[in-house]
Amino acid sequence: MRIPRIFTEQRLQTGELAELEESASHHLSKVLRMQAGRELILFNGKGGEFAATIHEVSKKHVTVSVATHTADNRESPLVLELAIGISRGERFEWVLQKATELGVTKITPLITERTEVKVGGDRQEKMLDRWQQILVSACEQCQRNLLPELSAPIHISDWLNTVNSEFRFVLHHRDSKTLPADQKPNSVSLLIGPEGGLSETEITLAQEKNFNALTLGPRVLRTETAPVAAISLVQYLWGDF
Template sequence: MTARFYYPDRMIPGQIVTLPTSTSHHVTCVLRLKQGDKITLFNGEGGEFSGIIKCTDKSRNTVMISQFHEIERESPLSISLVQAVSSNEKMDWIIQKSVELGVNSIQPVTANRSVVRLSKERANKRLLHWQQVIIAACEQCGRNRIPKLLPLLTLSDWFSQQFEDKQKNIENRHAHNFLLSVTANERLSGFPLPMTETPLILLVGPEGGFTIEEEKTAYAAGFVSICLGQRILRTESAALAAIAAMQTLWGDY
């Protein structure tokens, strides 16, 4: 497979672009690509560009853009993952794999039982890091559109937004809202195929799960609780299993 890289700016065939320093380092020092090698670039707006490396250097690589390809690898499902923040490695794993599985947006939240508590400064650093995790996952899995990463919120603030949006009667009024709960009896297979472009919102708790009060608030916001079988999954497994199940039942698997 041709190496793929995210290039954040506009591209047109015939243009020579200079890759960012971090990308150039990966091209030269990790993949050891050379002048004349073919690569693929995408800017997150859809489609991808084939290119040829014109100049290689540890800190600076130039690429001649040769052709644009209208290739889309997006799922037919519009899945938004609302994930309670977990420890660094677990959260990176959840974000990386959920992107590979086809989510459209990721909303990190802190819940009452969240082990990880981030100050504003640390939260901003983590968001920058998670954004790079998303981009790297897109480079690896072939997606040409970058899923949206939303600012970190407390779960209560996020619920407040949901109630406000519901009152304004905007697009998520028709969403299918699913809450993973160990006490639930319903399963995804019991729900009908969502209408085209119907938003699917998946709410996943922290290591200790949601409190009773948080689940009650979720129900008031229009969520239905679902389970993923008879076994209790860790938070880093639960979200991915649910997304994979959605894609199998209704998506492109």
């Protein structure tokens, strides 16, 4: 039987009892219907994971007994940032989930000329909370113990001034360049547009900031397909695939 992996924000210590947050407790007790004595794996994003056993199940909370710590984080040796224009609805959430599963280190949502999603104020805070929960759920599923860093939405021109990755690529389906497989960078930034892609001005601006144009074959990929293909190739060449 599969042992559930549960994320918690609290400090974990071998030999101590920990009361899980309400959402995690509800999932274990109401959805999975788990009782005292069942085994769990806990992680808090600080590194490694803990074996645990359910100690007590109450109406609102599950208390667990924390056991041994394992230091494995299952992280790629490549520091990989995905900067992508915010797309509408479930498309962007799907990208967040798959990028996490594929081992991205950092995700930066971009506001571009063709971004149609409105961000800012309370709406942005709610979006970030939801996006963060998607990353947590993806890490629980794929067995990562460190959450990818999630940045607040930023205008593409502002973000370009902050990039310091060794290799930088902007996806551009009208360019013929491919990845330099014979080289071995330690860090990579991938820049991908929203629906409709990046504008010519934005591509030119990226190239002025030392981004190399990158194509992924002769077909035009959707905004949710392109990052999965690009991340997979990068991880295969320079990461842990």
